[in-house]
Amino acid sequence: MIKRWLLMATFVGTLFSAGCSVFGYRGSTETPNFDIVDQVGDAVIRRYPTRLAADTVVDTDDVEQAREKGFKRLAGYIFGDNTPRIKIAMTAPVAQSTHKIEMTAPVSQARMETGWRIRFFLPSRFNQANAPQPTDNRVVLQSLPPETYAVLQFSHSRSESAVHRHITLLEHTLSGSRWQPSGPAVAWFYDPPWTLPFLRRNEVAIPVHETPDTSAQ
Template identity: 40%
Template sequence: MTSRHILPRLLLLFTLTLTGATAMATEEPVHTVSLKEEAFEVRDYPALIAAEVTVGGERSEAVSAGFRLLAGYIFGGNVRKQSIAMTAPVVQAKSGGESIAMTAPVTQVAAGSGWVIRFMMPAGYTLDTLPTPNDPKVHLVTLPPTRFAVVRFSGLAGEDSITEKTAELTAFITSHQLHAIGTASLARYDPPWTPWFMRRNEVMVPLAVATAP
């Protein structure tokens, strides 16, 4: 699907969000919470499937470029022309193929000199049942079960906020004698046209899972 087809959909969703005519309800990956303190949580996620791209540039430029590439895939840029509903309720309808509901969050992690941008795929799909992307930049991958320490915050997720929240999450991990096994990633739960004061963001750090002696 070309940008000519995607743009009207984005403009419609933007208008509906501002007028309150609909709520942006998206499926989120199932997880369990083993520890919760105010804005902090420790979560366990099962294996997940994600669509991802690797892009260069500054963080804000990279997430915008990655979002456009992944939006192309979920808006029908695949071999079966399957589209993904982003409104509430999620409507599944036949239109040249079955529809797929998009999940939150969109995650962004550093990848050498670039960034990996991911959309988590809905539950119930496998690598075999998801449509193949038309764009070779988009890859479907399986993510292993992972435990994360997470801190939630709102706003535009600028570099100062990300640095501050990463430091707070690091202190939380240390104070609870947890062991980080990777670098922090940024999860954005709302599309880029969401007003800044309504946005939900999270910094997530993977943790080692303690084993019984």
């Protein structure tokens, strides 16, 4: 009887969480800490401290298929495909490179391949010393240095065309400002695919550096 009640409670809890995610409610889902240091039009300049991420690279021409395959790989890691086989709390966002990247093939092979990097940020309590180690060699832990990003938030579609449209808008917003791009753009997705489109939190982000203000000269 108790076992049946526990199973029912778990089932109801799962349905509740799924129902909340439909409406864009993320509950206690952890997101990376950052400081807002400036705003340029609709873009926000955020400074992120050191973070630990689990990365995987998916070699396919379809950007949305890469997102799906990469997420499944990372989901395996956080749900126990690791040493010592523990479950890691889900965080947001899931990050995806917006252009194919070059990567060194595994082990000692020297040939170069291309792929889409999909990234999951680990909860802040983890670092390189205490983080569970992936058992899938396609998943790699990366310690990210402090970074400053220009970020533009949007909702609805997160298709490749929608992402690139907002990157173009972000680049236009930064043009002529004291914040200039210092690396390739990335897309961040905070909600599962079944979230109502107008409630989705999507972001495009570009690493930036601050240039001297010459307007007074």
